[in-house]
Amino acid sequence: MALLRVDQVRIAFGERHVVAGLSFVLNVGEIACLLGASGCGKTTMLRAIAGFESLRDGEIYLDDQLVSSPASLVAPQMRGVGMVFQDYALFPHLTVAGNVAFGIQHMSKSEQAARVAQMLELVGLADLGARYMHELSGGQQQRVALARALAPQPRLLLLDEPFSNLDVELRERLGQEVRAILKATGTTAILVTHDQREAFAMADQIGVMADGKICQWGTPYDLYHEPADRFVANFIGEGVLLPAKLTAPQCIEFELGQICRTTPVECCLGCDMEVLIRPDDIQHNDRSSLQAKVMAKAFRGAQFLYTLALPSGQTLLSLVPSHHNHAIGEDIGIELEMDHLIVFKK
Numbered sequence: 426m427a428l429l430r431v432d433q434v435r436i437a438f439g440e441r442h443v444v445a446g447l448s449f450v451l452n453v454g455e456i457a458c459l460l461g462a463s464g465c466g467k468t469t470m471l472r473a474i475a476g477f478e479s480l481r482d483g484e485i486y487l488d489d490q491l492v493s494s495p496a497s498l499v500a501p502q503m504r505g506v507g508m509v510f511q512d513y514a515l516f517p518h519l520t521v522a523g524n525v526a527f528g529i530q531h532m533s534k535s536e537q538a539a540r541v542a543q544m545l546e547l548v549g550l551a552d553l554g555a556r557y558m559h560e561l562s563g564g565q566q567q568r569v570a571l572a573r574a575l576a577p578q579p580r581l582l583l584l585d586e587p588f589s590n591l592d593v594e595l596r597e598r599l600g601q602e603v604r605a606i607l608k609a610t611g612t613t614a615i616l617v618t619h620d621q622r623e624a625f626a627m628a629d630q631i632g633v634m635a636d637g638k639i640c641q642w643g644t645p646y647d648l649y650h651e652p653a654d655r656f657v658a659n660f661i662g663e664g665v666l667l668p669a670k671l672t673a674p675q676c677i678e679f680e681l682g683q684i685c686r687t688t689p690v691e692c693c694l695g696c697d698m699e700v701l702i703r704p705d706d707i708q709h710n711d712r713s714s715l716q717a718k719v720m721a722k723a724f725r726g727a728q729f730l731y732t733l734a735l736p737s738g739q740t741l742l743s744l745v746p747s748h749h750n751h752a753i754g755e756d757i758g759i760e761l762e763m764d765h766l767i768v769f770k771k
């Protein structure tokens with residue numbers, strides 16, 4: 426069932442359209458992510474869903490109720506939408522428990538205490554209710570912010586770059602933890618971030634954004650394996666685009682071989698194309714006649730990420746188990762699975 430429907434939304438500041446015709450649907454219990462570079466309109470879209478921005482065009486529905494349109498705007502506090510901000514916006518003069526109780530003042534004292542205890546248990550801070558913000562680590566403050574936002578049981582939770590003040594390792598772990606908490610409480614949520622790893626750790630569905638629009642909406646798996654265009658291919662994951670040509674209605678030729686499809690490619694013969702090769706598309710094989718030279722290598726524990734040069738000088742990335750330990754400058758054999766490769770018209 427659709428909880429949120431964003432339909433052709435446009436938001437402008439003066440003449441500048443920051444959100445430029447954005448649509449998506451979010452079902453109850455789903456976690457979505459708007460992923461895009463800084464300045465592409467993510468926060469503005471989130472603020473519009475919360476009721477803090479008015480629309481130039483389009484509509485926003487919550488549970489089939491129209492909450493935003495150019496002609497109408499339901500007040501933020503009437504939407505049942507919770508928000509976790511980038512800087513947490515916690516109250517330094519209140520304790521952890523005081524912060525979590527902030528949005529549930531309408532409850533009786535005993536109900537408040539029970540809800541606060543439940544929320545702190547949920548986020549793993551059961552023993553820290555009496556502490557003040559300066560006595561907590563960044564990760565703990567993040568959890569207080571989440572507990573405070575979840576306490577009033579919002580029908581939709583919005584998280585704006587919630588982990589950007591934390592170090593990279595903690596970000597990914599907290600992302601998975603927060604996902605588990607949202608799933609356990611059945612909370613529908615939208616995460617906004619420019620960090621792909623954060624998006625992958627948390628989201629069921631991701632909308633890749635650029636210039637106020639969604640370029641592709643899909644599961645993390647689909648975005649990685651079936652990017653709709655070269656922008657999404659470049660933005661999501663690592664990889665390189667190799668030049669290619671359409672040499673027969675269904676066949677594309679490039680430096681490493683030929684890809685033939687079961688259906689004709691929509692492009693005229695001889696037209697320029699590109700083949701996306703992810704680091705995991707390439708295997709190292711001593712017996713292969715395809716040769717490449719090791720230019721650089723990065724040790725990632727279980728794997729090495731190699732930068733390889735093809736005879737043409739074109740570089741490739743390959744991610745292989747780290748027992749494939751080659752020296753820089755070494756010539757190695759490579760092979761790739763042609764079936765998985767994605768082809769774009771240039």
Ligand code: ADP
Nearest residue numbers: 438443461462463464465466467468469470617
């Ligand atoms: P993101 O969250 O993706 O980094 P924002 O939604 O914050 O992007 O901002 C998108 C663009 O809109 C930016 O160029 C920003 O400067 C501009 N912008 C945001 N809020 C306002 C505002 N209140 N007035 C004018 N310009 C704004």
Ligand code: MG
Nearest residue numbers: 467468469586
């Ligand atoms: Mg932002």
